[in-house]
Amino acid sequence: METRVEFIPSGGVTSPKGFLAGATSAGIRSKAGDRLDLGILSSEVHCAAVAVFTTNQIKAASVVLCQKRLQGGRAVAVVVNSGCANACTGESGMADAVEMTDLTAGRIGVSPDYVLVASTGVIGERLPMERIRAGVGQVVLKADGGHELATAIMTTDTVPKEVAVRAGEDGFVIGGMAKGSGMIHPELATMLCFLTTDASVDADFLRLALREAVDISFNMVTVDGDTSPNDMVLIMANGLAAGEAIIPGSRQGEIFQQALNQVCINLAKAIARDGEGAGRFIEVTVSGAASVADARSAARTIVGSPLVKAAVHGSDPNWGRVVAAVGRSGAAVVETKINLYMGDICLLNDGCPRRFDRGEVVKLLSNCEVSIALNLNLGSAQATAWGCDLSEEYVTINSQYTT
16 A cells, blocks of 8 residues: 655654754864754653664663663653763763753653763763753754754764655654765664654554664665664654554554655665765675575675775776675575666676667766666565765775874
Protein backbone atom coordinates (compact mmCIF):
# COMPACT_ATOMS: atom_id res chain seq x y z
CA MET A 1 0.00 0.00 0.00
CA GLU A 2 1.32 3.40 -1.00
CA THR A 3 0.21 6.67 0.49
CA ARG A 4 1.04 10.27 -0.15
CA VAL A 5 3.78 11.65 2.06
CA GLU A 6 4.11 15.41 1.85
CA PHE A 7 7.52 16.95 2.52
CA ILE A 8 7.26 20.17 4.51
CA PRO A 9 9.36 23.03 3.09
CA SER A 10 12.13 24.02 5.52
CA GLY A 11 10.77 21.42 7.93
CA GLY A 12 12.76 19.92 10.75
CA VAL A 13 12.72 18.42 14.17
CA THR A 14 10.35 21.02 15.64
CA SER A 15 7.78 20.74 12.84
CA PRO A 16 5.58 18.29 14.82
CA LYS A 17 3.28 19.89 17.40
CA GLY A 18 4.65 20.44 20.88
CA PHE A 19 8.39 20.19 20.20
CA LEU A 20 10.81 23.00 21.04
CA ALA A 21 14.54 23.36 20.48
CA GLY A 22 17.37 25.81 20.83
CA ALA A 23 21.14 26.07 20.90
CA THR A 24 23.95 28.27 22.11
CA SER A 25 27.68 28.84 21.70
CA ALA A 26 28.96 27.43 24.97
CA GLY A 27 32.61 27.42 23.95
CA ILE A 28 32.97 23.63 23.90
CA ARG A 29 34.51 23.69 20.42
CA SER A 30 36.54 26.85 21.03
CA LYS A 31 37.09 29.16 23.95
CA ALA A 32 35.80 32.04 21.91
CA GLY A 33 32.42 30.37 21.65
CA ASP A 34 32.07 31.48 18.06
CA ARG A 35 29.84 28.62 16.85
CA LEU A 36 26.81 26.77 18.17
CA ASP A 37 27.84 23.65 20.07
CA LEU A 38 25.24 22.93 22.76
CA GLY A 39 21.50 22.49 22.37
CA ILE A 40 18.30 21.02 23.75
CA LEU A 41 15.32 19.33 22.10
CA SER A 42 12.23 18.97 24.28
CA SER A 43 8.55 18.13 24.17
CA GLU A 44 5.80 20.02 25.98
CA VAL A 45 4.50 16.65 27.23
CA HIS A 46 5.98 13.25 27.97
CA CYS A 47 6.78 11.09 24.94
CA ALA A 48 7.01 7.46 24.01
CA ALA A 49 10.71 7.18 23.17
CA VAL A 50 12.97 4.49 21.73
CA ALA A 51 16.40 4.44 20.12
CA VAL A 52 18.99 2.30 18.40
CA PHE A 53 22.64 2.68 19.29
CA THR A 54 26.14 2.02 18.06
CA THR A 55 27.26 -1.61 17.74
CA ASN A 56 30.80 -0.58 18.68
CA GLN A 57 31.82 -2.38 21.87
CA ILE A 58 33.34 0.87 23.12
CA LYS A 59 30.38 3.02 24.13
CA ALA A 60 30.37 6.65 25.20
CA ALA A 61 28.87 7.68 28.52
CA SER A 62 25.90 9.23 26.69
CA VAL A 63 25.04 5.92 25.02
CA VAL A 64 25.28 3.92 28.24
CA LEU A 65 23.12 6.42 30.12
CA CYS A 66 20.49 6.62 27.37
CA GLN A 67 20.27 2.84 27.08
CA LYS A 68 19.49 2.69 30.80
CA ARG A 69 16.95 5.51 30.81
CA LEU A 70 15.08 4.32 27.74
CA GLN A 71 14.28 0.95 29.28
CA GLY A 72 11.00 2.52 30.39
CA GLY A 73 10.22 3.80 26.88
CA ARG A 74 9.58 7.39 27.99
CA ALA A 75 11.44 10.69 27.59
CA VAL A 76 10.82 14.43 27.46
CA ALA A 77 14.09 15.94 26.26
CA VAL A 78 17.61 15.38 25.00
CA VAL A 79 20.60 17.66 25.53
CA VAL A 80 23.31 17.49 22.88
CA ASN A 81 26.83 18.83 22.50
CA SER A 82 29.43 18.79 19.73
CA GLY A 83 33.17 19.22 20.07
CA CYS A 84 33.68 16.50 22.66
CA ALA A 85 32.54 12.87 22.46
CA ASN A 86 32.81 12.20 26.21
CA ALA A 87 33.93 8.67 25.29
CA CYS A 88 36.68 6.68 27.03
CA THR A 89 36.46 9.10 29.96
CA GLY A 90 35.62 6.60 32.73
CA GLU A 91 33.51 7.32 35.79
CA SER A 92 34.16 11.05 35.51
CA GLY A 93 32.70 11.06 32.01
CA MET A 94 29.57 9.30 33.22
CA ALA A 95 29.21 11.81 36.04
CA ASP A 96 29.47 14.63 33.48
CA ALA A 97 26.78 13.04 31.29
CA VAL A 98 24.46 12.69 34.28
CA GLU A 99 25.10 16.30 35.28
CA MET A 100 24.19 17.48 31.77
CA THR A 101 20.81 15.79 32.13
CA ASP A 102 20.36 17.18 35.65
CA LEU A 103 21.03 20.70 34.40
CA THR A 104 18.61 20.27 31.53
CA ALA A 105 15.93 18.77 33.75
CA GLY A 106 16.16 21.78 36.03
CA ARG A 107 16.02 24.08 33.03
CA ILE A 108 12.73 22.63 31.69
CA GLY A 109 11.19 21.44 34.95
CA VAL A 110 11.08 17.65 34.65
CA SER A 111 12.70 14.68 36.36
CA PRO A 112 16.24 13.87 35.10
CA ASP A 113 15.02 10.32 34.51
CA TYR A 114 13.21 11.61 31.41
CA VAL A 115 16.16 13.56 29.99
CA LEU A 116 18.63 11.99 27.56
CA VAL A 117 22.07 13.13 26.44
CA ALA A 118 24.15 12.85 23.28
CA SER A 119 27.69 13.95 22.54
CA THR A 120 29.89 14.03 19.45
CA GLY A 121 33.47 15.11 18.83
CA VAL A 122 36.95 14.06 19.89
CA ILE A 123 37.26 10.82 21.87
CA GLY A 124 39.17 10.72 25.15
CA GLU A 125 38.62 14.29 26.34
CA ARG A 126 36.56 15.50 29.30
CA LEU A 127 33.62 17.80 28.76
CA PRO A 128 34.26 21.43 29.83
CA MET A 129 31.53 21.33 32.44
CA GLU A 130 32.00 24.93 33.57
CA ARG A 131 31.02 26.11 30.09
CA ILE A 132 28.21 23.58 29.80
CA ARG A 133 26.72 24.65 33.14
CA ALA A 134 26.54 28.21 31.87
CA GLY A 135 25.49 27.16 28.39
CA VAL A 136 22.43 25.13 29.38
CA GLY A 137 20.96 28.22 31.00
CA GLN A 138 21.55 30.23 27.83
CA VAL A 139 19.57 27.94 25.53
CA VAL A 140 16.27 29.50 24.47
CA LEU A 141 13.71 26.85 23.55
CA LYS A 142 11.38 27.83 20.72
CA ALA A 143 9.15 26.30 18.08
CA ASP A 144 11.50 27.35 15.29
CA GLY A 145 14.71 26.37 17.07
CA GLY A 146 15.27 23.11 15.21
CA HIS A 147 17.66 24.65 12.69
CA GLU A 148 19.82 26.05 15.49
CA LEU A 149 20.06 22.61 17.07
CA ALA A 150 20.82 20.91 13.74
CA THR A 151 23.67 23.37 13.26
CA ALA A 152 24.97 22.93 16.81
CA ILE A 153 25.51 19.18 16.44
CA MET A 154 27.68 19.50 13.32
CA THR A 155 31.34 18.46 13.51
CA THR A 156 33.02 18.04 10.11
CA ASP A 157 29.60 18.34 8.44
CA THR A 158 29.42 21.13 5.91
CA VAL A 159 25.62 21.51 6.06
CA PRO A 160 22.89 20.79 8.62
CA LYS A 161 20.62 17.87 7.75
CA GLU A 162 16.90 18.37 8.38
CA VAL A 163 13.59 17.07 7.06
CA ALA A 164 9.91 16.85 7.96
CA VAL A 165 6.89 15.18 6.39
CA ARG A 166 3.12 15.19 6.88
CA ALA A 167 1.11 12.02 6.31
CA GLY A 168 -1.87 10.00 7.48
CA GLU A 169 -5.58 10.58 7.67
CA ASP A 170 -5.12 12.90 10.64
CA GLY A 171 -2.11 14.72 9.18
CA PHE A 172 0.49 13.70 11.74
CA VAL A 173 4.02 15.05 11.23
CA ILE A 174 7.42 13.36 11.53
CA GLY A 175 10.46 15.62 11.77
CA GLY A 176 14.13 14.83 11.94
CA MET A 177 17.69 16.06 11.94
CA ALA A 178 21.01 14.27 11.75
CA LYS A 179 24.73 14.87 11.80
CA GLY A 180 27.38 12.75 10.18
CA SER A 181 30.17 13.17 7.67
CA GLY A 182 33.00 10.82 8.60
CA MET A 183 33.26 7.58 10.61
CA ILE A 184 30.15 6.42 8.76
CA HIS A 185 29.41 2.74 8.15
CA PRO A 186 26.43 0.32 8.31
CA GLU A 187 25.12 -0.70 11.74
CA LEU A 188 25.41 2.97 12.68
CA ALA A 189 28.38 5.27 12.57
CA THR A 190 29.53 8.69 13.82
CA MET A 191 26.06 9.95 13.43
CA LEU A 192 23.40 11.35 15.69
CA CYS A 193 19.81 11.41 14.52
CA PHE A 194 16.85 12.80 16.41
CA LEU A 195 13.33 12.13 15.15
CA THR A 196 10.10 13.58 16.50
CA THR A 197 6.43 13.00 15.80
CA ASP A 198 3.14 14.29 17.12
CA ALA A 199 1.47 10.98 16.25
CA SER A 200 0.21 8.85 19.12
CA VAL A 201 2.38 5.75 18.89
CA ASP A 202 2.86 2.95 21.40
CA ALA A 203 6.51 2.49 22.43
CA ASP A 204 6.54 -1.19 21.36
CA PHE A 205 5.30 -0.35 17.87
CA LEU A 206 7.63 2.65 17.74
CA ARG A 207 10.57 0.34 18.46
CA LEU A 208 9.67 -2.00 15.59
CA ALA A 209 9.03 0.88 13.20
CA LEU A 210 12.34 2.54 14.01
CA ARG A 211 14.28 -0.68 13.52
CA GLU A 212 12.74 -1.24 10.10
CA ALA A 213 13.41 2.35 9.03
CA VAL A 214 17.02 2.25 10.26
CA ASP A 215 17.71 -1.05 8.50
CA ILE A 216 16.86 0.39 5.08
CA SER A 217 18.41 3.81 5.64
CA PHE A 218 21.21 4.47 8.12
CA ASN A 219 22.37 0.86 8.00
CA MET A 220 22.77 1.22 4.24
CA VAL A 221 25.05 4.26 4.20
CA THR A 222 28.84 4.22 4.40
CA VAL A 223 31.59 6.80 4.03
CA ASP A 224 34.77 5.21 5.35
CA GLY A 225 34.08 1.89 7.09
CA ASP A 226 34.48 3.17 10.66
CA THR A 227 31.92 3.35 13.46
CA SER A 228 31.94 5.42 16.62
CA PRO A 229 31.22 4.92 20.34
CA ASN A 230 28.58 7.67 20.31
CA ASP A 231 26.02 6.85 17.65
CA MET A 232 22.29 6.88 18.22
CA VAL A 233 19.02 7.28 16.39
CA LEU A 234 16.31 8.49 18.78
CA ILE A 235 12.61 8.97 18.12
CA MET A 236 10.11 10.65 20.45
CA ALA A 237 6.33 10.59 19.94
CA ASN A 238 4.23 12.99 22.01
CA GLY A 239 0.75 12.18 20.65
CA LEU A 240 -0.36 15.81 20.31
CA ALA A 241 -1.79 15.34 16.80
CA ALA A 242 -5.47 14.56 16.58
CA GLY A 243 -6.45 10.96 15.99
CA GLU A 244 -6.45 7.54 17.57
CA ALA A 245 -3.34 5.74 18.72
CA ILE A 246 -1.40 4.09 15.90
CA ILE A 247 -1.16 0.34 16.35
CA PRO A 248 0.62 -2.45 14.42
CA GLY A 249 -1.31 -3.88 11.48
CA SER A 250 -3.55 -0.85 11.06
CA ARG A 251 -3.73 1.34 7.97
CA GLN A 252 -2.36 4.23 9.99
CA GLY A 253 0.46 1.99 11.19
CA GLU A 254 1.47 1.22 7.61
CA ILE A 255 1.28 4.90 6.69
CA PHE A 256 3.41 5.82 9.69
CA GLN A 257 6.03 3.25 8.69
CA GLN A 258 6.19 4.57 5.12
CA ALA A 259 6.56 8.15 6.33
CA LEU A 260 9.25 7.23 8.85
CA ASN A 261 11.12 5.27 6.17
CA GLN A 262 11.14 8.30 3.88
CA VAL A 263 12.41 10.60 6.63
CA CYS A 264 15.25 8.25 7.53
CA ILE A 265 16.24 7.59 3.90
CA ASN A 266 16.28 11.33 3.22
CA LEU A 267 18.64 11.93 6.16
CA ALA A 268 20.82 8.91 5.33
CA LYS A 269 21.34 10.15 1.77
CA ALA A 270 22.14 13.62 3.10
CA ILE A 271 24.89 12.09 5.25
CA ALA A 272 26.35 10.26 2.25
CA ARG A 273 26.28 13.43 0.13
CA ASP A 274 28.14 15.29 2.87
CA GLY A 275 30.84 12.64 3.38
CA GLU A 276 34.18 14.10 4.42
CA GLY A 277 35.94 15.45 1.35
CA ALA A 278 33.27 14.01 -0.92
CA GLY A 279 32.75 15.33 -4.42
CA ARG A 280 30.36 12.64 -5.64
CA PHE A 281 27.36 10.87 -4.18
CA ILE A 282 27.18 7.15 -5.04
CA GLU A 283 24.01 5.06 -5.12
CA VAL A 284 24.33 1.30 -5.56
CA THR A 285 21.27 -0.84 -6.19
CA VAL A 286 21.50 -4.63 -6.18
CA SER A 287 18.50 -6.53 -7.52
CA GLY A 288 17.81 -10.18 -8.31
CA ALA A 289 19.48 -11.35 -5.10
CA ALA A 290 18.63 -14.65 -3.46
CA SER A 291 17.68 -12.89 -0.21
CA VAL A 292 17.31 -9.42 1.25
CA ALA A 293 20.37 -10.10 3.41
CA ASP A 294 22.39 -10.89 0.27
CA ALA A 295 21.15 -7.78 -1.52
CA ARG A 296 22.05 -5.55 1.42
CA SER A 297 25.45 -7.14 1.89
CA ALA A 298 26.33 -6.81 -1.78
CA ALA A 299 25.18 -3.18 -2.05
CA ARG A 300 26.99 -2.14 1.12
CA THR A 301 30.20 -3.90 0.14
CA ILE A 302 30.29 -2.23 -3.27
CA VAL A 303 29.54 1.29 -2.04
CA GLY A 304 32.04 0.87 0.79
CA SER A 305 34.92 -0.48 -1.33
CA PRO A 306 37.88 1.94 -1.23
CA LEU A 307 38.79 0.88 -4.76
CA VAL A 308 35.29 1.54 -6.11
CA LYS A 309 35.18 4.88 -4.28
CA ALA A 310 38.59 5.87 -5.66
CA ALA A 311 37.56 4.86 -9.19
CA VAL A 312 34.46 7.05 -8.96
CA HIS A 313 36.59 9.93 -7.68
CA GLY A 314 38.80 9.61 -10.73
CA SER A 315 35.89 8.97 -13.14
CA ASP A 316 37.57 5.67 -14.01
CA PRO A 317 35.16 3.09 -15.54
CA ASN A 318 37.03 0.22 -13.90
CA TRP A 319 33.96 -2.00 -13.50
CA GLY A 320 36.09 -4.98 -12.44
CA ARG A 321 36.37 -3.38 -9.00
CA VAL A 322 32.57 -3.50 -8.65
CA VAL A 323 32.43 -7.17 -9.61
CA ALA A 324 35.31 -8.01 -7.28
CA ALA A 325 33.50 -6.27 -4.41
CA VAL A 326 30.26 -8.18 -4.93
CA GLY A 327 32.25 -11.40 -5.13
CA ARG A 328 33.65 -10.88 -1.62
CA SER A 329 30.44 -9.55 -0.12
CA GLY A 330 29.22 -12.91 1.13
CA ALA A 331 26.15 -12.76 -1.12
CA ALA A 332 25.34 -15.71 -3.36
CA VAL A 333 26.75 -14.89 -6.80
CA VAL A 334 26.93 -16.75 -10.11
CA GLU A 335 29.36 -14.99 -12.40
CA THR A 336 27.57 -15.94 -15.62
CA LYS A 337 24.31 -14.35 -14.43
CA ILE A 338 25.54 -10.89 -13.41
CA ASN A 339 24.35 -7.78 -15.24
CA LEU A 340 26.13 -4.53 -14.40
CA TYR A 341 25.19 -0.96 -15.28
CA MET A 342 26.81 2.40 -14.62
CA GLY A 343 24.07 4.91 -15.14
CA ASP A 344 22.06 3.56 -18.05
CA ILE A 345 25.06 1.97 -19.78
CA CYS A 346 25.39 -1.83 -19.62
CA LEU A 347 28.98 -2.93 -18.99
CA LEU A 348 28.39 -6.59 -18.20
CA ASN A 349 25.60 -8.87 -19.43
CA ASP A 350 25.23 -12.45 -18.19
CA GLY A 351 28.80 -12.20 -16.94
CA CYS A 352 30.19 -11.18 -20.33
CA PRO A 353 31.81 -7.75 -20.95
CA ARG A 354 29.88 -5.48 -23.29
CA ARG A 355 31.43 -2.98 -25.68
CA PHE A 356 30.83 0.54 -24.42
CA ASP A 357 31.83 4.09 -25.18
CA ARG A 358 34.49 4.78 -22.55
CA GLY A 359 34.04 8.53 -22.90
CA GLU A 360 30.33 8.25 -22.14
CA VAL A 361 30.99 6.26 -18.95
CA VAL A 362 33.68 8.72 -17.87
CA LYS A 363 31.12 11.48 -18.35
CA LEU A 364 28.58 9.64 -16.21
CA LEU A 365 31.13 9.09 -13.46
CA SER A 366 32.01 12.79 -13.53
CA ASN A 367 28.51 13.78 -12.41
CA CYS A 368 27.80 14.86 -8.83
CA GLU A 369 25.57 11.79 -8.46
CA VAL A 370 26.69 8.38 -9.72
CA SER A 371 24.45 5.33 -9.94
CA ILE A 372 25.63 1.73 -10.16
CA ALA A 373 23.18 -1.15 -10.60
CA LEU A 374 23.71 -4.90 -10.53
CA ASN A 375 21.21 -7.65 -11.22
CA LEU A 376 22.40 -10.97 -9.80
CA ASN A 377 19.51 -12.84 -11.46
CA LEU A 378 19.21 -15.32 -8.59
CA GLY A 379 15.97 -14.21 -6.93
CA SER A 380 13.68 -11.25 -6.30
CA ALA A 381 15.36 -9.42 -3.40
CA GLN A 382 16.63 -5.88 -3.82
CA ALA A 383 18.47 -3.28 -1.73
CA THR A 384 20.04 0.15 -2.19
CA ALA A 385 23.08 1.58 -0.42
CA TRP A 386 24.57 5.07 -0.47
CA GLY A 387 28.07 6.44 -0.12
CA CYS A 388 30.56 8.85 -1.64
CA ASP A 389 33.88 8.95 -3.43
CA LEU A 390 37.26 8.79 -1.70
CA SER A 391 39.24 11.99 -2.14
CA GLU A 392 42.53 13.53 -1.09
CA GLU A 393 40.50 15.94 1.03
CA TYR A 394 39.23 13.04 3.16
CA VAL A 395 42.82 12.19 4.10
CA THR A 396 43.61 15.83 4.82
CA ILE A 397 40.58 16.26 7.10
CA ASN A 398 41.34 13.15 9.11
CA SER A 399 45.09 13.72 9.34
CA GLN A 400 44.46 17.06 11.07
CA TYR A 401 41.34 16.31 13.12
CA THR A 402 42.81 17.10 16.55
CA THR A 403 45.52 19.51 15.41
